[in-house]
Amino acid sequence: MSASEFDWNLATVWETIAEELPDAPAQIHGERTFTWADFDRRADGIARTLLDGSAGRDDRVAQYLRNSPEYLEVSHAAFKIGIPAINSNYRYRDEELRYLWEDADVTAVVFHGSFTQTVGALRGRLPRIRQWIHVDDGTESCPEWAIPYETAAAASSERVRSPWGRGGDDLFLLYTGGTTGMPKGVMWRAVDMLQQVNDVSTVKYNLEDGVAGIRRDLGGPGQAHISGSPYMHGTGYFGATMAMHGGGCVISMTAPGFDARELLDDIDRHQVASLAISGEVFAKRIVDALAAEPERWRSTTVRNVLTSGGMLGEQSKRALLEHWPEAAILDGFSSSEGFGMGWSLATKDNIPETGRFSPGPNVWVLDENDEPVTAGSEVIGKLVVRNRLPLGYYKDPEKSARTFREINGVRTSVPGDHGIVHADGTIQLMGRDSLCITSGGEKIFTEEVEGVILDHEAVTDVLVVGVPDPEWGQAVVAVVSVEPGEEPPAAELIRHVKQRLAGYKAPKDVVFVDVVPRAPNGKADYPSARALAESRRQQPVA
Template sequence: MNGWNFASIWESVADAQPDRAALIHGNETITWNSFERRSNNLAHHLLKSGCTHQGAVAFYLYNDPVYLELFFACSKASLVHVNTNYRYGPDELVYLWQNADAEAVVFHGSFTTTVSEVRPRTSGVHTWIWVDDDTEPCPPWAIPYTDAVAGGPHERAVGDRGRSGDDLVLLYTGGTTGMPKGVMWRQDDLFVVTDAKNKVPLPVLPDFDANGLSPAAMARVEERAGPVSIPACPLMHGTGLFNALTTVSLGGAIVTMTNRKLDIAEIFSAVERHKVKSIFIVGDAFAKPMLEALDSQPDRWDISSLRVLISSGVMWSSSSKSGLMAHNPKLLCVDTYGSSEAIGIGSSVSSKDGSAKTASFSLSKKSAVITEDGRIVQPGSTEIGRVGVAGRVPLGYFKDPEKTAVTFPTIDGVRYSVPGDFATVEADGTITLLGRGSVCINTGGEKVFPEEVEEALKSHPAVSDAIVVGIPDDRFGQRVAAVVAGPNPPAEAELISFVKSQLAHYKAPRHVLAVPSLERAANGKVDYKHWTRFAERYLSQAPEN
């Protein structure tokens, strides 16, 4: 086999610890033996149904053991994972599945009505597998998931061309700057860049290679259980999926929640019950409700087993990190900086001995901040550039060579992934994130990065969430406006003054609007276009300050 392949790794782990838990969902526990067997049956079913080598399989699923069983099956059969945002409407689903050349779609019963609507418009899909979730019945044109995993040949499934580290995983981006783009990851690169083979406590090194486990390594797996983790954020996004893949590759167990809305009580109850070691979240959208629950009921749950909270995707305030660590002094808050296109750009680690500054990260050895003319930004120079990472990066965007060329440039002979975030490099080598250039506000020739102002607003004790947008201005081109959420938001003048006490005055919002909620998506991100239109409509008749 050429390079790392998740199926071969996971099969070896299943052989070494067949009776240990692999997947936990409510009162259901699936052992490694059952995990492998069910996934194997599913892989055989997909191949028999006509899925071709590197054919795309769409995962239209909530967090559930089915997600990882299907990923295992696709890896076995050399089929390609295609994540599907379950918040998408019919037109977005059609675009996604047509763009990905999907051959099969696996969907929860809750989506049956929507799938029925889009099915006539997705001519390439020949296999539909329905997953029972006690909602809508299985339609006649679909196959029940229980049938697909119930039986099959005993031999392990392999596609007609065999497995390879070159087999792809497609991860579609959220589309915040346009239609979703499919990021093409080789399995070998994805396994290495998520650092699974170097993480502790990996029970299988140093005899863990691309072909599986040596007898000595298998013996060590039998002696030592892997970590138990909760992906509190959706598996359909990179933060949840990538961290879950790492946990499973370590021989650990993934615990998924039965409540499809954020349920902090269920999460902490699962931590206590299953001695969970790590939780994957997306910034303050998850961290603040967790902290509020612990503050209001500090003795309700035993979270002493919890060692790591891992976040990626959006900014995570130092105040919520400090608050969470006060409830568990052994807890580490690991803020990883990356994206679907660029894993492992940088990180910050906060402990009881010190909390990292919000939006401040240490760069990895293969990362750099790059100016518009292709120079590497030097520490302490105050220059602004885009953050990029070299080494193991995606092949590019599926079917989009033009955007691939922009995001994956070659600089001085080195190929980088440069997703679009701007930053400065401090004198000590750490970077301070400023935000995406695509939402940068230009006011009177000065650049204002919304995320910097948002973090200043969210540091006010009465503001639970904030978004900053640019609205048209006849004199300055754009002016800064903010939309804030909180139970009792302060007056506009107070918040403007509060921001001015922290940042340059031109960065402070000229207007502040209060709403009950910013309606963040499941991945913690917010719709800048929606709130820009909202602010423009609301302020269209407002006089300038």
């Protein structure tokens, strides 16, 4: 770390905000409200509990939690003592959880009561885990082998520090499952993670001025925010973290799944200015709820909608902005291996083409010879991120070496995404290596085709997959859901694609389904879509 860089992490920002705004609301969950002083004090209690349980510098605490105040408190506690908090997908089955917690070297788990049976069944197979902390969510009571969360949160009345301290080189681990394979931990230095948050937050501190700079630039309580998508994924977590970074208040919904009506109620009740969602799976439910009860919600305070982790089509953007005319929808294109790859900003009067982004300042688009792609050339290049990057994948040096490579003398991240650079410098996202379809010797990137199909007025969601084909090697198949009562002929959708893309990229078949397979967080479930395409494939129509 250079002498000019600060040597602390996000906890220092949050502690300073708690000192400056002790009585301002930091988190709201249903009828529970926690001030910034509450938030900081409770995190100190969790930090003390972890240290009393013999936590060391190489230990990790897992967050097996739905969106709730406890999630961000545990995150704050981990930053305070300089250890990683491990995001755990609460939809994982037993073996997936066991793999994750063993891979991450987890020694403590904070879990919601509704997950007690799953945790209880796993305890005997995870001998490294010394502490289990139970969060009461009104379901199963705290078992005798766990610590009640409220007891842990009350364990300290003073600021907690670990014997080894905290610093910019502390490890921040973000586990991601991607579209294929087992979850893998992306390692960030805490200082780089903090800088990334600071760069994109509404309030930007001169971090090299330290605590004095935070006090000077804070300016008072920040905006109210809701993350509709889960904190266990990057979109929801960073949306909430960015709001907290500016002294804001984060509202977490009480329903165990995404409830658009509760979201809209909370927006009105708490005058929410920003929210984070993940693509069509969230937007469609919001739009449907608004259409069903058009006079119920005013939602006049919404100014910023962050969406990432799933493609959001022009129709959904237009429908949302009809209800939130003063808002801007920021469609962020990033990966756990490289933040800030691209942005697409939509307003009521300007809705960009789906899948088209302005590149981030640290993004290159390079050809197969690692030379910059010429704008307007139609050459498909790989997207490369430079400057502030992860250290690599946790305990996987081989995969790290493949993704984090030196190119032209610069250390880079090459997550596998591809795009075309248009003449105006914008990037048309094509898709990932792992999802590329080869048909008749031509490479076809799924997200390019999905973006075009999604812009058809009848289509509500789509995934594009390749299935084995004796003539083409692979055939392009679109798995599509449509508006109720509107099922255009497959030939019409295929013509729609051919009007904007080369003919070989158009689907050979279209499979209509009620719901396109996605995880509840909005991420595409390509294996299930491929199975649908293979089992229900129609006769070719083109």
